[in-house]
Amino acid sequence: MSEIPLRKISYYDEFECQCSRCIDNCCHGWVIPLDEDILDRIKKEKGAYGIWLRSTVHGKNQKIFSPLSIRCPHLTRDGYCGIQKRKGEGYIADVCREYPRIRFNFGPAAEYFLDLSCVHAASLFLNHVDDEDVFVRGRAEVLPDTYGNNEEYEHFELLEQHRMHMVAEIRRAARVSAEELNDSMRAYAGREWRVQNELLIKGGSRLWECDEAEDIGCDLFPLPIKHINEMMSTCFYEEWLKYSSPFLYKLCRMYYKNFDRLDYAQGDEELKRLFDTYIATDKTIVKVMGDYMVSVLLRRYMMSFEDYSPYHHFKDAYLMLNLFCLFYVLWYDKNGKPKKKDVARIIAAAEKRFFHNDNALKDVHAAVKAEKQNGKNNP
Numbered sequence: 001m002s003e004i005p006l007r008k009i010s011y012y013d014e015f016e017c018q019c020s021r022c023i024d025n026c027c028h029g030w031v032i033p034l035d036e037d038i039l040d041r042i043k044k045e046k047g048a049y050g051i052w053l054r055s056t057v058h059g060k061n062q063k064i065f066s067p068l069s070i071r072c073p074h075l076t077r078d079g080y081c082g083i084q085k086r087k088g089e090g091y092i093a094d095v096c097r098e099y100p101r102i103r104f105n106f107g108p109a110a111e112y113f114l115d116l117s118c119v120h121a122a123s124l125f126l127n128h129v130d131d132e133d134v135f136v137r138g139r140a141e142v143l144p145d146t147y148g149n150n151e152e153y154e155h156f157e158l159l160e161q162h163r164m165h166m167v168a169e170i171r172r173a174a175r176v177s178a179e180e181l182n183d184s185m186r187a188y189a190g191r192e193w194r195v196q197n198e199l200l201i202k203g204g205s206r207l208w209e210c211d212e213a214e215d216i217g218c219d220l221f222p223l224p225i226k227h228i229n230e231m232m233s234t235c236f237y238e239e240w241l242k243y244s245s246p247f248l249y250k251l252c253r254m255y256y257k258n259f260d261r262l263d264y265a266q267g268d269e270e271l272k273r274l275f276d277t278y279i280a281t282d283k284t285i286v287k288v289m290g291d292y293m294v295s296v297l298l299r300r301y302m303m304s305f306e307d308y309s310p311y312h313h314f315k316d317a318y319l320m321l322n323l324f325c326l327f328y329v330l331w332y333d334k335n336g337k338p339k340k341k342d343v344a345r346i347i348a349a350a351e352k353r354f355f356h357n358d359n360a361l362k363d364v365h366a367a368v369k370a371e372k373q374n375g376k377n378n379p
């Protein structure tokens with residue numbers, strides 16, 4: 001048993017892959033990176049099966065299955081992994097065995113989550129939004145390798161305390177109103193931006209303790225349509241989604257159908273209409289939106305232990321929240337109120353594209369410059 005504390009998201013142990021019952025099987029829609037161990041096993045595999053296995057490995061430096069991100073060649077008709085069926089769980093690639101579990105060992109503490117790009121994990125998240133404690137606490141039998149190599153444990157403690165402060169405040173605000181949630185996020189974003197600049201330029205910041213947060217300078221929930229459009233058009237949407245992620249493709253087409261013909265002023269009006277009709281007046285939905293923001297913060301904010309970029313990870317959360325919010329209202333407008341399974345599907349499809357495509361994520365961050373609205377915040 002390890003000495004360091006382990007925090008597991010409250011629904012972590014409930015996860016069980018739905019295999020053939022899954023409504024959006026993860027063996028579709030992305031390339032599957034192969035680790036050295038499975039490549040070694042594949043190399044040694046004898047007979048016709050070995051030949052078939054090797055014929056499905058692609059890529060030069062990084063070896064992969066499914067280079068066109070459409071469907072893993074080993075996914076069977078009944079929705080199972082053909083390799084696992086034939087050779088057992090110990091044989092498959094690390095990424096397939098672990099997914100959707102995300103395990104961070106930061107050194108002073110470990111944290112385990114489920115990746116909500118898995119539609120069943122997203123359903124579990126929706127079933128647990130009212131959990132009083134977001135974590136189950138304990139100690140791990142065996143820990144994964146440490147995340148990065150930072151040993152500045154005081155920085156870790158500071159980040160952790162600050163994250164939980166934000167989580168509590170955003171949860172509170174989301175239970176009051178959409179305006180309150182927007183105000184709270186604007187204030188935190190302003191401070192995260194200033195803290196990040198100080199960390200990266202001066203090597204430290206005292207602004208964590210400063211309660212007078214600075215406003216970022218524009219609405220974050222929802223973002224102005226200009227920023228949403230920048231996100232959609234940069235790298236998030238592409239025609240290939242038609243094949244790699246047909247559900248997300250449908251959602252994106254709804255966006256373009258509604259907004260393509262409008263200029264920014266008209267687009268803001270249309271977004272406000274959708275937002276006011278389907279979100280702002282329904283406290284239960286605003287609460288789910290706030291809980292979702294919290295879920296992304298919990299999973300991603302502590303990455304700034306390694307890169308000293310807390311604003312960057314806060315931005316991950318509010319950008320992803322806005323995509324979720326956009327697809328939610330578009331769905332509602334076209335099909336009526338989304339059921340829980342539809343909401344889980346929207347979250348999973350958008351996260352899969354947003355958080356599992358490094359180019360898209362980088363370009364989206366670069367394109368949306370909400371922080372530039374506030375001149376005095378610029379470094």
Ligand code: SF4
Nearest residue numbers: 017018022026118120
């Ligand atoms: S998306 Fe989740 S539940 Fe569905 S097949 Fe993949 S791991 Fe299993």
